Amino acid sequence: xxxxxxxxxxxxxxxxxxxxxxxxxxxxxxxxxxxxxxxxxxxxxxxxxxxxxxxxxxxxxxxxxxxxxxxxxxxxxxxxxxxxxxxxxxxxxxxxxxxxxxxxxxxxxxxxxxxxxxxxxxxxxxxxxxxxxxxxxxxxxxxxxxxxxxxxxxxxxxxxxxxxxxxxxxxxxxxxxxxxxxxxxxxxxxxxxxxxxxxxxxxxxxxxxxxxxxxxxxxxxxxxxxxxxxxxxxxxxxxxxxxxxxxxxxxxxxxxxxxxxxxxxxxxxxxxxxxxxxxxxxxxxxxxxxxxxxxxxxxxxxx
Amino acid sequence: xxxxxxxxxxxxxxxxxxxxxxxxxxxxxxxxxxxxxxxxxxxxxxxxxxxxxxxxxxxxxxxxxxxxxxxxxxxxxxxxxxxxxxxxxxxxxxxxxxxxxxxxxxxxxxxxxxxxxxxxxxxxxxxxxxxxxxxxxxxxxxxxxxxxxxxxxxxxxxxxxxxxxxxxxxxxxxxxxxxxxxxxxxxxxxxxxxxxxxxxxxxxxxxxxxxxxxxxxxxxxxxxxxxxxxxxxxxxxxxxxxxxxxxxxxxxxxxxxxxxxxxxxxxxxxxxxxxxxxxxxxxxxxxxxxxxxxxxxxxxxxxxxxxxxxxxxxxxxxxxxxxxxxxxxxxxxxxxxxxxxxxxxxxxxxxxxxxxxxxx
Amino acid sequence: xxxxxxxxxxxxxxxxxxxxxxxxxxxxxxxxxxxxxxxxxxxxxxxxxxxxxxxxxxxxxxxxxxxxxxxxxxxxxxxxxxxxxxxxxxxxxxxxxxxxxxxxxxxxxxxxxxxxxxxxxxxxxxxxxxxxxxxxxxxxxxxxxxxxxxxxxxx
Numbered sequence: 001x002x003x004x005x006x007x008x009x010x011x012x013x014x015x016x017x018x019x020x021x022x023x024x025x026x027x028x029x030x031x032x033x034x035x036x037x038x039x040x041x042x043x044x045x046x047x048x049x050x051x052x053x054x055x056x057x058x059x060x061x062x063x064x065x066x067x068x069x070x071x072x073x074x075x076x077x078x079x080x081x082x083x084x085x086x087x088x089x090x091x092x093x094x095x096x097x098x099x100x101x102x103x104x105x106x107x108x109x110x111x112x113x114x115x116x117x118x119x120x121x122x123x124x125x126x127x128x129x130x131x132x133x134x135x136x137x138x139x140x141x142x143x144x145x146x147x148x149x150x151x152x153x154x155x156x157x158x159x160x161x162x163x164x165x166x167x168x169x170x171x172x173x174x175x176x177x178x179x180x181x182x183x184x185x186x187x188x189x190x191x192x193x194x195x196x197x198x199x200x201x202x203x204x205x206x207x208x209x210x211x212x213x214x215x216x217x218x219x220x221x222x223x224x225x226x227x228x229x230x231x232x233x234x235x236x237x238x239x240x241x242x243x244x245x246x247x248x249x250x251x252x253x254x255x256x257x258x259x260x261x262x263x264x265x266x267x268x269x270x271x272x273x274x275x276x277x278x279x280x281x282x283x284x285x286x287x288x289x290x291x292x293x294x295x296x297x298x299x300x301x302x303x
Numbered sequence: 304x305x306x307x308x309x310x311x312x313x314x315x316x317x318x319x320x321x322x323x324x325x326x327x328x329x330x331x332x333x334x335x336x337x338x339x340x341x342x343x344x345x346x347x348x349x350x351x352x353x354x355x356x357x358x359x360x361x362x363x364x365x366x367x368x369x370x371x372x373x374x375x376x377x378x379x380x381x382x383x384x385x386x387x388x389x390x391x392x393x394x395x396x397x398x399x400x401x402x403x404x405x406x407x408x409x410x411x412x413x414x415x416x417x418x419x420x421x422x423x424x425x426x427x428x429x430x431x432x433x434x435x436x437x438x439x440x441x442x443x444x445x446x447x448x449x450x451x452x453x454x455x456x457x458x459x460x461x462x463x464x465x466x467x468x469x470x471x472x473x474x475x476x477x478x479x480x481x482x483x484x485x486x487x488x489x490x491x492x493x494x495x496x497x498x499x500x501x502x503x504x505x506x507x508x509x510x511x512x513x514x515x516x517x518x519x520x521x522x523x524x525x526x527x528x529x530x531x532x533x534x535x536x537x538x539x540x541x542x543x544x545x546x547x548x549x550x551x552x553x554x555x556x557x558x559x560x561x562x563x564x565x566x567x568x569x570x571x572x573x574x575x576x577x578x579x580x581x582x583x584x585x586x587x588x589x590x591x592x593x594x595x596x597x598x599x600x601x602x603x604x605x606x607x608x609x610x611x612x613x614x615x616x617x618x619x620x621x622x623x624x625x626x627x628x629x630x631x632x633x634x635x636x637x638x639x640x641x642x643x644x645x646x647x648x649x650x651x652x653x654x655x656x657x658x659x660x661x662x663x
Numbered sequence: 664x665x666x667x668x669x670x671x672x673x674x675x676x677x678x679x680x681x682x683x684x685x686x687x688x689x690x691x692x693x694x695x696x697x698x699x700x701x702x703x704x705x706x707x708x709x710x711x712x713x714x715x716x717x718x719x720x721x722x723x724x725x726x727x728x729x730x731x732x733x734x735x736x737x738x739x740x741x742x743x744x745x746x747x748x749x750x751x752x753x754x755x756x757x758x759x760x761x762x763x764x765x766x767x768x769x770x771x772x773x774x775x776x777x778x779x780x781x782x783x784x785x786x787x788x789x790x791x792x793x794x795x796x797x798x799x800x801x802x803x804x805x806x807x808x809x810x811x812x813x814x815x816x817x818x
Contacts (some may be wrong), residue, residue, distance in 0.1 A: 043429035120310045124332065124644065188423050189495055192645075202644075203317055267495040268423025270645045271332070345771055350779070385672075515696060515743035532718075596672060597713060597720060599697075608698045608713065625698040625747075633743040662771070 013157060017092030020227070024087055028223025029053045031230075035260055042264045057219050063212035068117050073214050075113035080217045082106035083224045090231055093157025096144045103228065106221070107133055110206070114193075117209035125205030129193035131271045135278035136180040139173075140232075142286035146173045147235060149293040160238035167236045169296070172289030174236055178255065179281045183274065184229050186222070187259050189266035190274050230256065307335065310644070314343045318421060318648040321658035325651075329644060337639035339632060345662040349622050356617040357383060357592060361456055364609075367624060368660045369450045370413060371602045373406040375624070375660075376455035378600040382609040382622075383457045386596035391586060395459040397579040400538055401472075402446065402454065403600075404568040404575075408476075409438045410603035411561045411568075412483075414655050415490065418558060421648035422499040431486055437479055441472050459585025473576045476569050483569075487562045491555075500555035504638035504650045507552055516634040518605020518627045519564070520654050523557035525550040530601035542574045554646075557653045564603075591615050602627055604655045626660035671720035674711060679734050682712075682725050689714045690740045694721060699747035701755045703780055708732045708755050727757065729782035736762040746770075756783040 033050035040047025049055075067073050086102040089095065107129070114126030144154065150169040151159045159166070167174060183190040194205035202208065207218055230252045237248035269277075308329045314322035322343035328336040351363050365376040377399055384391060416431035439449045445464050446452040454461050464472075490496060506516065511524035521528045529546035531539040547563040549556035592613025600607050605627030612621040631654040638650045677685055689696075694714035702709045707726045714721040725734060736759035738744050748759045749770035756777035777783050 039426075043426040044433050045429060120308050120329075124308075124310075124329075127332075188425070191423065264426035266424065267419075267427075267493075267499045268645075269495070269498065270643060273498070340766065341770065347778075512695070513742065515741065594672075595674065597722070599715075606697075610698070610700050610711075610713075612702060620704075621700075621702045623698070623700045625700075629746055630743065632746055 013093045017088040020087045020091035021084060024084075024091075024227045025220050025223045028220075028225075028227045029057070031226060031256060032223060035256070038257070038260050039264060042260070053219070053223075057216045060211075060216035060219070061213055065212050065214075067211070067214065068119070068209050072113045072116040072209070075109050075116055076210065076214045076217050076221075079106045079109035079113060080221045080224075082109060083221045083228075087224055087228055090156055090228055093155060093160070096147065096154045096156060096159075099156070099228075100140055100144060103225075104133070104137065106225075110218070110221070113210075114206040119209045121202045121204075121208040122206055125193045125202050125208065128202075128271050129206050131275055132183050132190070132193055135275045136183050138279065139176045139180045139282040139286055142282060142290060143170075143173050143177055143232070146170045146286075146290060146293060149290070149297060156235070159235055161240045163239060165237060165239045165244060169293060170236060170289060172285040172292070176281050176285040176289075177232065177236075179285075180278055181229060181233070181255070182259060182262060183278060185226060185259055187263040189262070189269040191268060192271050192274060306330070312647065318651065319656075320417060321656065323651075323656060323658045325639070327639070327644070327647065332644040334639055334642045334644060334647060337636050339636055341632075341658060341662060343662075344659045346659075348663045349624065352619045352622045354618075357611075357613070357619050358457055358588075360619065360622065362451075362453055364622070364624065365451055365453065365455075367626070367663055368657055370410045370657065371406055371604065371660070372451050373402050373455065374600055374602045374607070376452070377403055378598055378602075378607055378609040378624070379611070379622070380455045380457050381600065382596050382598040382611040383592055383613075385598055386592040386594055386611050386613055387457075387588070387590060389458055389586060389588060391459045392583045393580050394463070394582045395584045396538055397575050398460055398464060398584060399455065400542075401469075401572050401575050401579075402442075402452070404572045405438060405441060405472075407568045407603040408565055408572075409435060409442070410655075411565050412438065414561060414603075414652070415486070415558070418649065418652050419490075419496075421652045422496065424496065427486070427489055427496075434479060434482055434486065437475055441475055444468060445472065456585065458588040459583070461585075463584045469576045469579065473573055476572060480566065480569060483562075483565055487565075490558055490562060497555065499646070499649060500558055501551075501553055503554040503646050504642065504653060505551075505553045506634060506638060508550075510637065511552070511634065514633040514637055515630050516605075516654075517630045518602070518655075519557055519560045520605065520631050520634055522546055522548050523560045523653075524552040528606075530599045530606045538575075539571070542571050542578075544571065554649050554653045561655075591617060592619060604628060604657060604660075605631065624660075624663060626657065626663075628654065628657045628661045631656070632661070671718075672722075674722040674724045676724045676726060679725055679727060682723070683735055683737070683740075685723055686712065686737050686740055689721060692716070696737075696741040696744055696747075699744065699751060701751040701757065701779075703729065703755070703782075706730075706782065708757055708780060710734060710751065710757065712737075729780055732757040732780075732783070733760060734758070735760050738763040754778060755780045 030050065032053040036052060037047040037050055082102050083106040086099055086106060089102060090099045111126045111129050114122045114129060147159055147166060147170070148154055150166045151163045153159060186194060194207045207215060210218060233252050233255060234248040237244050237251060310327040310329055312325040312327050313319050314324045324340045324343065326338040327334050348363055348367055352360060355363055361376050361379055364379040365372045367375045412431055412435040416428045416435065419427035419431060442452065443449050445468055446454045506520070506524045508525040511521050511526055516524065517528065525548060527546055527548050531544055532546065547560050547567060549560050592611060593615045595610070595612045598609045600609065607627055608623070608625040610621070610623040611619055614620050635651060635654045635656070639647065642650055694716045697713040697715040697720065700711040700713070702711070706729050708729050709724050709726045711722060711724045727734060732755065734757060736744070736748055738748065739761065742763065745762065745764040748762050749766045751757050752759060753771040754777060
């Protein structure tokens with residue numbers, strides 16, 4: 001056991017955090033690769049090799065740096081670092097509240113990078129990214145509260161290592177999280193700020209003015225983020241037994257597939273709809289779920 | 304009042320199939336004003352009339368556009384034939400109709416794909432373009448070309464199509480109908496698509512008339528306007544042609560008009576294949592054009608004008624082609640003002656712009 | 664196939680002063696402006712207006728001296744005529760008085776001014792000059808637009 005900012009951390013937690021830092025992008029990249037392949041097959045195309053995202057990033061790394069403003073690179077690199085820190089907190093079994101706030105910081109830095117780049121496309125993309133943040137944050141915060149009520153802790157280590165399986169208690173929150181999952185993964189119908197697909201009115205939105213290493217950093221950040229969000233889904237199913245470990249991972253992969261399916265069956269929505277619908281879902285499913293949890297607590301069915 | 308931003312939209316922008324420039328003045332994400340400027344792809348094809356003899360000009364005029372190239376070639380031939388008083392054989396008229404309508408199917412499928420892309424529905428786009436391949440294959444089979452066909456000539460056609468190939472065409476098109484129906488259902492009924500198209504870019508019948516809109520844009524606004532209804536155009540009328548008109552006037556209506564025209568064109572082709580008479584496909588042409596003549600053709604995008612002026616020489620004095628996009632630009636600018644930035648690609652696309660047509 | 668009847672091919676010739684009256688009449692009767700065509704014929708520029716109503720065309724020709732062609736604009740009657748008038752201005756140097764939505768010679772960007780009307784360039788240098796000025800004006804216009812874009816970017 002080592003002491004870190006007043007909390008006790010086991011060596012196992014240090015190892016899992018280190019595994020995330022190294023393997024996070026590998027898993028994220030592979031998921032992205034399969035994503036592209038499956039998407040292509042859904043569209044009646046051959047699709048790129050599964051390892052294509054890695055080739056892309058490696059090639060971007062080699063490119064000559066070309067930036068409009070020095071500060072934008074700084075923002076993006078800091079954003080990547082914060083994203084990694086988020087993952088370290090999460091996979092190191094840290095506090096969920098910390099995870100959420102570092103993740104938001106990472107996102108805000110990305111937005112600052114977009115604003116700094118001085119292109120109208122990029123700036124409107126950054127504005128839309130802020131709207132997306134606004135639509136997703138309430139749900140994530142409700143999720144944290146829900147997990148606390150169900151499991152009695154904000155610590156990821158405690159949540160995954162024991163207690164009841166959270167899913168039956170958090171079914172409403174689960175639906176809400178699924179909804180914002182689409183926004184967070186930047187998938188159609190909510191790929192507003194920066195689309196993976198071609199032909200968006202904002203060109204590449206937020207990322208329009210980024211190139212080379214910085215773009216590679218954004219891409220890697222996206223991989224890290226995706227793994228963290230899959231981790232969030234996993235929290236619904238973890239109770240420390242191997243059966244639920246496997247089940248949790250299977251559900252994560254299945255949901256990712258569902259996201260790809262949604263991506264390919266919806267038109268892109270406007271930001272107004274994104275904000276309204278995300279908040280409606282948050283209030284209806286998240287709110288109702290929390291009320292039920294409080295009732296369970298009050299009647300001492302859940303301790 | 305919100306801060307104004309100017310977004311330079313084009314000439315090179317991923318949404319635009321062809322170079323046109325728009326300065327979009329934005330307040331937040333609302334377009335206050337759209338200032339178009341064009342002239343990025345002017346090739347001076349009309350000017351070539353001084354260097355190319357009039358029989359050769361067919362090939363030049365066909366190259367105005369890669370999508371409706373058959374229609375352009377046909378329009379030019381009609382203009383010269385009218386000029387010289389040539390009556391082409393009936394079989395040639397039928398074949399022209401078949402190819403022209405096939406060109407419409409091709410153009411509308413291409414457009415539907417681009418529209419799907421403009422609202423971020425990538426898989427719909429890919430699937431639509433897959434169907435378009437069948438049509439291109441039919442073109443290749445019958446004319447030898449997939450983009451530029453060079454089958455039209457003054458006085459008729461360069462090549463005939465045998466009965467077997469026509470039967471094959473009919474079969475392929477019949478097979479295509481259910482596949483298009485499946486896609487059309489998504490375009491017309493899907494709620495996420497509807498939320499992006501319905502009520503977007505509404506153009507009332509009065510506005511469409513006042514802005515001089517033509518083709519599917521005018522028909523989507525409830526104007527019963529189609530050159531194919533022409534009094535001498537007996538072929539179309541005989542085949543039971545009636546223009547597809549929608550009254551809503553929004554992007555969805557313009558989309559529905561084009562989808563209905565897809566099925567209508569296929570029906571027209573099939574009816575024409577049933578009735579096509581035997582005989583020659585061209586008549587010998589003697590002499591040179593001597594007068595002025597104005598011909599009109601209903602292109603996939605709307606009405607096009609072909610004006611020719613001859614002087615009894617090998618070289619014409621003047622060719623003037625007015626393409627449908629040229630007439631639809633005022634309508635586009637009108638719908639853009641007050642739109643959301645997210646809808647700009649849809650609005651640009653619903654007039655089906657063909658900038659290389661416009662600038663020639 | 665899409666043949667036109669012979670009566671659609673008649674083109675009446677009018678003077679520049681009689682044009683507006685004719686166009687106004689068409690407007691009231693509900694004709695659409697189909698197309699405007701300009702030709703160089705000997706020493707003259709002729710502008711042909713084609714109006715359409717269903718199957719019928721009504722055409723009118725206005726003949727102008729090629730050195731100094733000037734004609735009233737019809738954009739106040741047919742707003743969408745601006746596409747044709749700007750084009751004819753840029754290619755033939757015809758000056759449309761009262762043209763609404765004037766691109767000032769930047770509609771068709773060509774290497775030389777009024778390429779289809781060499782007479783204008785040779786005979787009348789003033790006309791050419793005034794053309795240049797118009798071009799400059801629009802140049803500064805576009806400059807302003809890009810400045811605006813930059814301002815937007817800074818903030």
